[in-house]
Amino acid sequence: MESRYFTIHSHPQGLPSRDFFALESQALPELAADEVRVQNLWLSVDPYMRGRMDGVTTYVPPFNLGEPLEGAAIGEVLESRDERFTPGDRVVHMGGWRDVAQLPGDSLQALPDIDVPPQAFLGVLGMPGMTAWTGLNRIAQLKEGEHVLVSAASGAVGSLAVQLAKAKGCHVVGIAGAPEKLEWLESLGVSAVSYRGKDAQQLSADLKAASPDGFDVYYENVGGDCLEAALDNIRVGARIAVCGLIDSYNAETPTPGPSNLSRLLIRRARMEGFIILDAQNWEHYPEFLQEIGPLVARGELDYRETVEEGLERTPDAFLKLFEGGNTGKMLVRL
Incomplete structure (x- = not known):
């Protein structure tokens, strides 16, 4: 199976242009022990990703040139050699900017059991x-x-x-x-x-x-x-x-x-x-879900999404963040 993904081959100066992002593909190897293959359904693009393109370590490592870019994504398990996941499971992970992700099982989380659309876990509940x-x-x-x-x-x-x-x-x-x-x-x-x-x-x-x-x-x-x-x-x-x-x-x-x-x-x-992924902050995620999840499920919070269609539009969605082109969460639907 092949995976199509976006990468960069140099570090941008200022706002990147659309042609700065390269859409490439690679054949995925056979699953190793404890690996999971996921068909991505929704991709997140976020402003912090711009800092990862500069080649400098800040609070997160930079993207590696020539390798798939990363970001939050929601997907469905296709194959699994991790006993915690089976085909059809919906998961959230950081193998975004691509259509198919192959990742260690430890880097995936099953979607919480809350009656909301799956992409909500990239936005209002993510x-x-x-x-x-x-x-x-x-x-x-x-x-x-x-x-x-x-x-x-x-x-x-x-x-x-x-x-x-x-x-x-x-x-x-x-x-x-x-x-x-x-x-x-x-x-x-x-x-x-x-x-x-x-x-x-x-x-x-x-x-x-x-x-x-x-x-x-x-x-x-x-x-x-x-x-x-x-x-x-x-x-x-x-x-x-x-x-x-x-x-x-x-x-x-x-x-x-x-x-x-x-x-x-x-x-x-x-x-x-503050950095939300620091342990002293993210350890409170279950508390956040317990408080906010029911409000979202009951429609008591008005959240909005701006959606671009197709993997090819991922760079466009990202660049729109810096033009005020989104209301609510910017997403890409595959």
């Missing part, structure tokens, strides 16, 4: 959902009735963060761009603020208008002008959970920091970055 829940509850230690600001509020992480904060009775402001994204946030009871065409000063003024009393919690996904504007509006004792800084992921030169970092001192605020 790493993005877990990231939103962790950032609010464990990093920012959100309390009922607080004032909360979320950047990239219509994305896979941000859209769950705003709803979890609303569920705690918080006043929530979300930063987004496209009119349809702003409308969706408003339908969720979120005060939506557009970042488009604004510098940090104007965005700061608009955030103050949306929440004159400032913010106790800022959930940071973007950086740049969003971070500077947020710092202008934090309250005494504020907590900032730094999940991502997508504004700088394709920068070709070092990006300047916010000019008002002194606000952390003046407001006695705490700013903390």
Whole structure:
């Protein structure tokens, strides 16, 4: 059996072009002991993958040039030499960016028994959902009735963060761009603020208008002008959970920091970055599923997906993340 996969053969400078990604194929060897062969059904693309293309180890190793790219995927077991899995089992794993994955059984997880579409475990009940829940509850230690600001509020992480904060009775402001994204946030009871065409000063003024009393919690996904504007509006004792800084992921030169970092001192605020796959965070995944899984199954959380069709569209789906081309989770359906 052959596997088709995307790879890269050099490290990009700035935002990669579409032809930077090469679609190649390889014949898969016979299954070794404890290996499993999986037909992928859904692929996830995520902003953090851009950092893995630079050839530098950060909190995860870089992609190996010429080898299949990696990412979360949902698939169905075709063959198995691991007694824990049988043909037909639905599993989640990190052998994405390809149509057929052959992996050690230890790297696969059976899908939890929750009555939701399988791709939900790549989004609202997967790493993005877990990231939103962790950032609010464990990093920012959100309390009922607080004032909360979320950047990239219509994305896979941000859209769950705003709803979890609303569920705690918080006043929530979300930063987004496209009119349809702003409308969706408003339908969720979120005060939506557009970042488009604004510098940090104007965005700061608009955030103050949306929440004159400032913010106790800022959930940071973007950086740049969003971070500077947020710092202008934090309250005494504020907590900032730094999940991502997508504004700088394709920068070709070092990006300047916010000019008002002194606000952390003046407001006695705490700013903390976190990586969701660190053991001290991911060990709480069962707790997250127990709390959020039933809400998703009952339709009490409004999650959205942007879907590209076919393996060939995987790079296109990835690049759209940096153009604001997704509402909710960006997925590829095979």
